[in-house]
Structures are given as structure tokens and as C-alpha cells.
Amino acid sequence: MSKTIPEPLIREVRERTDIVDVIGEVVELKKQGQDRYVGLCPFHGENTPSFSVSKDRQLYHCFGCKASGNVVSFLIDHGKLSFQEAILKLADNLNIDTQHVELSPEPTSEGEMMREGHSLATRFYHHLLMNTEQGRVAYQYFQERGVNEEAMLHFRLGYAPRERSALKTLLDKREFNLKLMANAGLLQVPEDGRSSYDRFSDRVMFPLHDIGGKHVGFNARALVKDNHPKYLNSPESALFKKSNMLYAYHLAKPVARKKDQVVLFEGCMDVVSAWIHGIDNGIATLGTA
Structure with a gap:
């Protein structure tokens, strides 16, 4: 793990990623105007939306707790990811092949x-x-x-x-x-x-x-x-x-939050098949135990 993530990959991820799509998986955003989306801030409890996302500038800002940044800093601050993990997660979302990327060493547990x-x-x-x-x-x-x-x-x-x-x-x-x-x-x-x-x-x-x-x-x-x-x-x-695991919950979570329900299947393949047929809030346990 001797090399850092290449700058061209970081640049490509930032240029191709839409911050509204990423934050929209966590926050229910509503469009206000041509460029602005608002929702409840995920960094502090509130009842009135003060969290704003700019599609044009690709930035977010909370007028309540003052949290702000770009799509990478959002994954770092909210998702508790390292910078490298955030870039690789976004690259995976874009289906960029990162198999040959070598990570630089970081202080880690x-x-x-x-x-x-x-x-x-x-x-x-x-x-x-x-x-x-x-x-x-x-x-x-x-x-x-x-x-x-x-x-x-x-x-x-x-x-x-x-x-x-x-x-x-x-x-x-x-x-x-x-x-x-x-x-x-x-x-x-x-x-x-x-x-x-x-x-x-x-x-x-x-x-x-x-x-x-x-x-x-x-x-x-x-x-x-x-x-x-x-x-x-x-x-x-x-x-x-195993007893604490649910297959695909991380993918179903944004949809489940909006629909206020999940669909429980027996196995992983059932979840995949259901997703193909439009059921995108499916999860599965890992065995009958």
C-alpha cells in the first residue's frame, strides 16, 4: 500500500459525481428554485429544514449548525469514512474500476x-x-x-x-x-x-x-x-x-426511509431478483439462524 490514489481518479470522481444524488440517499431533499435543494440537516436535530445543497456549486451548507463542504467531505463527516474510502466509494458508485488502485498507508485500527x-x-x-x-x-x-x-x-x-x-x-x-x-x-x-x-x-x-x-x-x-x-x-x-447482518440494507435504506418499510426475503439472490423487477427496498437475512 505504497501509493496514493491517483489525482486523475480523484478529479474524475469529483467531476462526475452529483452531490444531490449522494446526499439524497441520506437526506430527503426538496427542490427549491433552479439549483437549490433543502432538507433536514443530518448533522444536528431540527424540525425546520435549514440544510441546503447547491447542484450548480456542488456544495452543501447548514444555516443552523454551519456544517458545510463538498461531496467528499460529506462522506467523511457523515459517513465516517477516510478520504481514501470516500473516493473509492464514489468511484464504485460510478462503476469506475479501482481494483488496481494502491492505497497509501494511514494510521488505522x-x-x-x-x-x-x-x-x-x-x-x-x-x-x-x-x-x-x-x-x-x-x-x-x-x-x-x-x-x-x-x-x-x-x-x-x-x-x-x-x-x-x-x-x-x-x-x-x-x-x-x-x-x-x-x-x-x-x-x-x-x-x-x-x-x-x-x-x-x-x-x-x-x-x-x-x-x-x-x-x-x-x-x-x-x-x-x-x-x-x-x-x-x-x-x-x-x-x-451473522445474526446482526441484513443483506443490502445499506442500498435499501434510502428507499426504506421514504416508503417507511422494507421487504424481507430469504436470500441474497431473492433481493437481487426483486430489485430487477422494481422492488428496491428489499433485504435478506443470512440463513435461518
Whole structure:
């Protein structure tokens, strides 16, 4: 992790991102005039809207608590993301391939490093699915299940390759602590003490996020019958508690807030299929337990 995010990528993200769309996922904005949107400030409690977003200037300002900034500072202040995480999140929203971006080291906790590892794994698996011959079987599997490319992009679906060292090699190249990545559930350590290897192999991947939208794990489905179990979640870790997880809640949250309801499905694929058919407030539990 020796390089910073390239300036051209930062510039492209800022130029292409619409601050109204991003803040609109959190705040119910109402248009006032040609350029201005207003809503209740997400930084302090209020009953009368004093929070203003300018589409033309791509800035926000609260006349109550004086919070102000651009789309990146909003994700940093409200989403509790680092600058790098904010840029990568916006790049993901724009479907910009960031798999090859190397992050510069920042003072960070083990939990944050685990999340960075999951974020890299998500981008890696998604890249394999969407852009490589290696992921063609998984791509065709999704197509046969009625999952179009728009849904693959929206849910950041992916493919974990059959090779059991692909992700480990990438994590090692980016100078991640492999023992910590095993604790995070991305790698698996054999009981006989041999070298660790990728936990997920030859599976279609559904990234899992916490309530704030940060990567914490995966739900994976086997592509071949002899790859058991058929469905495999990330193991329990400091980040991932299966009983506390709801698939796609971070995506459904803005719609659920407006509709004041969610639709609960049995599994991840059900949520994806429902979204394709217009149900965009769907969530799912991760197993019957």
C-alpha cells in the first residue's frame, strides 16, 4: 500500500459525481428554485429544514449548525469514512474500476485494516466477474438466473476464482498483514499449520456491508455441486456477526426511509431478483439462524 490514489481518479470522481444524488440517499431533499435543494440537516436535530445543497456549486451548507463542504467531505463527516474510502466509494458508485488502485498507508485500527481488505476483495472479485475470461462461467450463471449487468454493477457481485491463492497473492502484494486477513475471514489457515489460502473458491460472491455501508464479509454460492457447502458466509469475526447482518440494507435504506418499510426475503439472490423487477427496498437475512 505504497501509493496514493491517483489525482486523475480523484478529479474524475469529483467531476462526475452529483452531490444531490449522494446526499439524497441520506437526506430527503426538496427542490427549491433552479439549483437549490433543502432538507433536514443530518448533522444536528431540527424540525425546520435549514440544510441546503447547491447542484450548480456542488456544495452543501447548514444555516443552523454551519456544517458545510463538498461531496467528499460529506462522506467523511457523515459517513465516517477516510478520504481514501470516500473516493473509492464514489468511484464504485460510478462503476469506475479501482481494483488496481494502491492505497497509501494511514494510521488505522485493525478493524479498519480488515475493512480495507474486504473492500479490496470486493473490487477484485467484481473485476473478475465483469472483465475477465476467468469469470465468464459466473457471469453466465447470473445471466441464466435472470440477473442483468445493471444488477451486477448495483450489487457489486463478483466471482472468487478456483485458484486458492489469487486473493492471498493480491493482499500480500498490497502489503496487508495476512494473519489479520485470516482473522477477517478472507483467508483460511489449515489446522496442520500450513500456509493460509483463500477462503472462497469457485463461487459467485455477494458482498456484505454493515449499516454504514462498509465492507465486512461475503455470502458465497458454489458454482459446482461438489463444492460444499452450497452457501458459505464469512466466518464470525470482529467485523462480521451473522445474526446482526441484513443483506443490502445499506442500498435499501434510502428507499426504506421514504416508503417507511422494507421487504424481507430469504436470500441474497431473492433481493437481487426483486430489485430487477422494481422492488428496491428489499433485504435478506443470512440463513435461518
